[in-house]
Amino acid sequence: MSLHELLKFQLWIWEFKVFETFIILSLLISLLILILRNNTVNYILLLFYGVFQLVFTFFVVKSFFKNTQSSSFFLIFDSKILDRFIYADKYTIFFIIITSILFFISSFSSINKVLFMKEKNFSLYCAFLILFFVSLFGVISAQNLIVMWVFVEATTLTSGVLIYQDKTRHSLEAAWKYLFICSIGIALSFVGIVFLSLAFNTSSLSFNDLLPLSKKANPFWLELGFGFILIGFGTKAGLAPTHAWLPDAHSEAPSQVSALLSGALLNTALLGIIRVLNILPIQVKNICRIYLLIMGIISLLVSSIYMLKSENYKRLLAYSSIENLGLISIGLSLGGIASYSSYLLIISHSLTKASLFIVSGVIKDIYHTTETKRVNNLLKFIPFAASTLALGFLSIMGFPIFLSFFSEIKLFYFLITNQKWLLLITVLFLLLVILFALSKNIFNMIFAAEGKYKASELIRLKVKKLNTVNNIQIFGAFFLIALALLLGIYFPSQFKEFILSLVSSM
Amino acid sequence: MIEVLLIIFSISLLALSLTTMVDSYVRNLIYQAIIIFFITLFNHEAKNLGTVIFILLETLIIKGILVPYILFRNIKENEIVREVQPNTPQYLSILLMSLILIFGFVITFWFNKHINNVNSMQFGISISTILAGLFLILVRKQLITHVIGYMVIENGTFLLSLTVIKNLPLLVALGISLDILMGILLAGILINHIKTEFNKEEGIDSLTSLKD
Numbered sequence: 001m002s003l004h005e006l007l008k009f010q011l012w013i014w015e016f017k018v019f020e021t022f023i024i025l026s027l028l029i030s031l032l033i034l035i036l037r038n039n040t041v042n043y044i045l046l047l048f049y050g051v052f053q054l055v056f057t058f059f060v061v062k063s064f065f066k067n068t069q070s071s072s073f074f075l076i077f078d079s080k081i082l083d084r085f086i087y088a089d090k091y092t093i094f095f096i097i098i099t100s101i102l103f104f105i106s107s108f109s110s111i112n113k114v115l116f117m118k119e120k121n122f123s124l125y126c127a128f129l130i131l132f133f134v135s136l137f138g139v140i141s142a143q144n145l146i147v148m149w150v151f152v153e154a155t156t157l158t159s160g161v162l163i164y165q166d167k168t169r170h171s172l173e174a175a176w177k178y179l180f181i182c183s184i185g186i187a188l189s190f191v192g193i194v195f196l197s198l199a200f201n202t203s204s205l206s207f208n209d210l211l212p213l214s215k216k217a218n219p220f221w222l223e224l225g226f227g228f229i230l231i232g233f234g235t236k237a238g239l240a241p242t243h244a245w246l247p248d249a250h251s252e253a254p255s256q257v258s259a260l261l262s263g264a265l266l267n268t269a270l271l272g273i274i275r276v277l278n279i280l281p282i283q284v285k286n287i288c289r290i291y292l293l294i295m296g297i298i299s300l301l302v303s304s305i306y307m308l309k310s311e312n313y314k315r316l317l318a319y320s321s322i323e324n325l326g327l328i329s330i331g332l333s334l335g336g337i338a339s340y341s342s343y344l345l346i347i348s349h350s351l352t353k354a355s356l357f358i359v360s361g362v363i364k365d366i367y368h369t370t371e372t373k374r375v376n377n378l379l380k381f382i383p384f385a386a387s388t389l390a391l392g393f394l395s396i397m398g399f400p401i402f403l404s405f406f407s408e409i410k411l412f413y414f415l416i417t418n419q420k421w422l423l424l425i426t427v428l429f430l431l432l433v434i435l436f437a438l439s440k441n442i443f444n445m446i447f448a449a450e451g452k453y454k455a456s457e458l459i460r461l462k463v464k465k466l467n468t469v470n471n472i473q474i475f476g477a478f479f480l481i482a483l484a485l486l487l488g489i490y491f492p493s494q495f496k497e498f499i500l501s502l503v504s505s506m
Numbered sequence: 507m508i509e510v511l512l513i514i515f516s517i518s519l520l521a522l523s524l525t526t527m528v529d530s531y532v533r534n535l536i537y538q539a540i541i542i543f544f545i546t547l548f549n550h551e552a553k554n555l556g557t558v559i560f561i562l563l564e565t566l567i568i569k570g571i572l573v574p575y576i577l578f579r580n581i582k583e584n585e586i587v588r589e590v591q592p593n594t595p596q597y598l599s600i601l602l603m604s605l606i607l608i609f610g611f612v613i614t615f616w617f618n619k620h621i622n623n624v625n626s627m628q629f630g631i632s633i634s635t636i637l638a639g640l641f642l643i644l645v646r647k648q649l650i651t652h653v654i655g656y657m658v659i660e661n662g663t664f665l666l667s668l669t670v671i672k673n674l675p676l677l678v679a680l681g682i683s684l685d686i687l688m689g690i691l692l693a694g695i696l697i698n699h700i701k702t703e704f705n706k707e708e709g710i711d712s713l714t715s716l717k718d
Contacts, residue, residue, distance in 0.1 A: 150681035157688050173713045190663045198670050248716045309718045
């Protein structure tokens, strides 16, 4: 290490700025939780952290909009080394708001774990939930390809631990598959990053440095590099055909974790693809968009087939995530107003799916099963949860006045005006199949009277005193759905402009 | 000199395809780490000596000592001695591995024609290393050999990044190796749990309970 570098390093050590303080505080809190091993105290600490990160996000967003002119608004992040790698831009702002809200709700609704989990396991759970959030934050705000890669791998490791929290055989298998498949995928995306570096013929892999070089870059290596990155990050984003880990991990993880996986993790992987797509020159971008489109359509197809087959409601929701990510990538690949619809769908899907997973966790707590046919007549037993589930179902399928409705309408409008009839028919048909599969199962759970599988006395007793804990959880879920509904009814024009600015830079 | 090292490296890949003892897989990983150490040593550009020293130490400590230590401990704790059932016959395995190596050399020649200022042989060999890792994962059935296959892929990507990305910032290099180390550690813990949970029937065949 040269003297100069050493000096820089020391400066970095001593100059604790806001961002570094945030990371270090997060690490300290998670360490404290690991040491304390008292469920109530740990839960309070987790809640405190949830509020703390909401406040932090609020300040980041506020300072961003104060200084929208310069790309280096980041007066608050002016440390010596990290400022080149990690700062907030408009994509960061978009994704961090969603992630932050979801994290707050999932930490808040982890309340059922306080009662049922062993001290050791609960402290591990809380600590890794915080670490998971930090790594998500890192992916979202990384402005350098390799730094982003490092954080994506970190999200895999931290969430791998979270998936194995129920300590069952199934969750063990799911965690192994998740860890392994995603690690291989991310290793392949590293190959893609190397190819991109070869194409740009530069050693700095910051997005800002790469953008001006893109015209001179070698198109062959760009395309190859993007292909590998699409496979690698696509694995994390749950795009078919490399989605194999997703249904297993989502169904076996604790439902608060599934909510975060589906609502936040998949988005961040998609953000990686978006960022790489943005630095490509226009000819290469057009080819690469076709790859993204193909992956999107395959995702829709695969999810529709498996949803018809699936008999497990958590897996059903997981396949619905694949479907939504497929729709989002189709929109992103088409550009223009279709991309706009994708961003709307990202918001709507994250809010809705997180809420659905939390409700499904409550149902699992009461019925002790994830088999759809063993869960009946929810509306009679637990009306609050049932109605939240119903609202979530309407939102996920894009019924009118929900945000997803406006998003999907915009996508179809784009397809019609651009006369992409074949794509329109394919998408509509697959969505219809998915609507059928989902409504069949969900309606059965909500309305159907108990048939063959009568709810046992135990469940009836339990349902009677559906305790405050579960009600609190469902309240969190309801809040998210209400948000999706509210945004559908009234979408502020500032939000619209902001999202349009995201689309225009694509 | 680098060419000789690369040839030795590709021989280690062939050895990986032949062996059935789990111990010797891990030993092979140590050899690979040492070879990568020397390749980095001969490859460096003097102007950023700090980074080079760091990468050298990091390869030696993480790839050469810590990861093999974790794997050896795992093997000992779980009493894994031998590859239980090699999925494919030996001759087929070595044939396929040779094909992968030949593919690497084809890439080398093709690469030589088109792109200058990058060591084309190292490029080709690292591509075949990545493929070899994937091949190991596909062919072998034990979980621990899958982890070893993952490490081989990591070695391949490391070699690849050495050829192209000349000066990786220190902090980033540290992040990458920490990620890999934690990944291996976590995989080791999971293998331990799987062993106890699935009654010693370790192997990918026992992990099939989740499906639609």
